Amino acid sequence: MxxxxxxxxxxxxxxxxxxxxxxxxxxxxxxxxxxxxxxxxxxxxxxxxxxxxxxxxxxxxxxxxxxxxxxxxxxxxxxxxxxxxxxxxxxxxxxxxxxxxxxxxxxxxxxxxxxxxxxxxxxxxxxxxxxxxxxxxxxxxxxxxxxxxxxxxxxxxxxxxxxxxxxxxxxxxxxxxxxxxxxxxxxxxxxxxxxxxxxxxxxxxxxxxxxMKPQALLAASIREYIDANLADPLLSPASIAAAHFISTRHLHNVFHESGITVASWIRSQRLDGARRDLRDPLHAGKSVSTVAARWGFLDAAHFSRTFRDAFGMSPTDWRRS
The missing domain is CATH 2.60.120.10 (Jelly Rolls)
Structure with a gap:
């Protein structure tokens, strides 16, 4: 994508x-x-x-x-x-x-x-x-x-x-x-x-x-690492590359073959997690900003804009719909 x-x-x-x-x-x-x-x-x-x-x-x-x-x-x-x-x-x-x-x-x-x-x-x-x-x-x-x-x-x-x-x-x-x-x-x-x-x-x-090709195995390991660290607001290409003992250039090349950037993959996974939580009764008592922070979005306004750009509606409207 x-x-x-x-x-x-x-x-x-x-x-x-x-x-x-x-x-x-x-x-x-x-x-x-x-x-x-x-x-x-x-x-x-x-x-x-x-x-x-x-x-x-x-x-x-x-x-x-x-x-x-x-x-x-x-x-x-x-x-x-x-x-x-x-x-x-x-x-x-x-x-x-x-x-x-x-x-x-x-x-x-x-x-x-x-x-x-x-x-x-x-x-x-x-x-x-x-x-x-x-x-x-x-x-x-x-x-x-x-x-x-x-x-x-x-x-x-x-x-x-x-x-x-x-x-x-x-x-x-x-x-x-x-x-x-x-x-x-x-x-x-x-x-x-x-x-x-x-x-x-x-x-x-x-x-x-x-x-399995070595590059595919590396890509799988990287995505698992990202999935386990989505709540960390400091998650970045540099920290991901360091955790896998590769350069950031190599990291970007791994994702380039899949047609997606590292940043956009992190963003899409965080958005999907926040989207699920906003509809989950277990999180009904939490504010939108609290749910966003749980997925690494510390700036509420930025989260709202990103969510709307991705799904065509605000987080509040999604929760109510």
Whole structure:
């Protein structure tokens, strides 16, 4: 995400939406509206059936997909039409699915997980009726660098053991309780889900470190350090570089490869934390300036301007909305 990008205010958590495709043309429209622009094909348009159940939790969308045989494609032309970059995490619930990205193929059985990047071409194919959960979120919602996650695109993560099994069960429980995931509790669960996904991806790195580039590992370590020190008003490129025994120039180069500056990453993470706290009943008795200070913003006026620039409304209006 470029440093100059202004993010729209995240929507309030939305109720569950159920959409039924009466025709395959309906389905093509539904998947394009619910995810990112996609092209869809099937060999049995007359017999096709598809249902989407979805809910927005903060900046994350959870979508249950049930459909008969078909495939979807994310092409370079469609990618060029999209603004924000997303990751999608698939949990296969029934049937099988084939995910293809970056010359890798992941054949997903029930319980398996796989992650992929909407900014690069991919194909999803289902030879028979299948059901899956898709968790979609902006790339900057993870503390992990985008190029690191990209090295795990279309890598099957077995849902029977280890952390992938725990994450799979958590997402399955979310899918079975979409109707009750509202308000601040839903936002906290969304944050917890993304933390679990990050932990799972770290575990994959530990299992196969030879797949990971040293620069990606350094970027992951740096972002973890930033995340742990967001409350420190003295957090700066110089202090981050010193903690990792690198020059500030090297630090800026690490972030440059991800298309974002160090300062803008720190700012976006602080703003997201403050935004969550302003809606959290646990912090309802705290002033806006107190919440801001908790995330490293010591100047209330500066925080208010920065918040408005990022989300299009003042912190007070966001808290009341």
């Amino acid at each position: 470029p440093a100059t990008t202004v993010r729209p205010a995240p929507p309030a958590n939305q109720d569950v939406t159920t959409s039924i495709a009466r025709t395959f043309d309906d389905w093509k429209h539904l998947v394009a509206e619910s995810f990112v622009p996609l092209s869809a094909h099937t060999a049995d348009a007359d017999g096709f059936k598809g249902i989407l159940r979805s809910r927005v939790l903060d900046r994350m969308s959870i979508i249950e997909v049930t459909a008969t045989s078909h495939e979807v494609h994310r092409t370079p032309a469609l990618i060029a039409r999209t603004g924000e970059r997303y990751f999608k995490l698939n949990l296969q619930l029934e049937g099988t699915g084939l995910l293809i990205q970056d010359n890798r193929e992941a054949l997903l059985q029930p319980g398996d997980l796989a992650i992929y990047d909407t900014n690069r071409p991919y194909t999803l194919a289902f030879e028979e009726q299948a059901r899956m959960m898709v968790v979609m979120f902006p790339c900057d919602a993870l503390t992990l660098p985008t190029d690191y996650v990209g090295q795990l695109a279309a890598v099957r993560m077995a849902g029977t053991t280890g952390l992938s099994g725990i994450v799979g069960q958590f997402i399955r429980q979310l899918s079975e309780n979409l109707d009750v995931l509202g308000g601040p509790s839903g936002s906290r669960l969304a944050t917890n889900a993304l933390d679990l996904v990050s932990t799972m991806l770290h575990a994959e790195m530990d299992i196969a470190p030879d797949r």
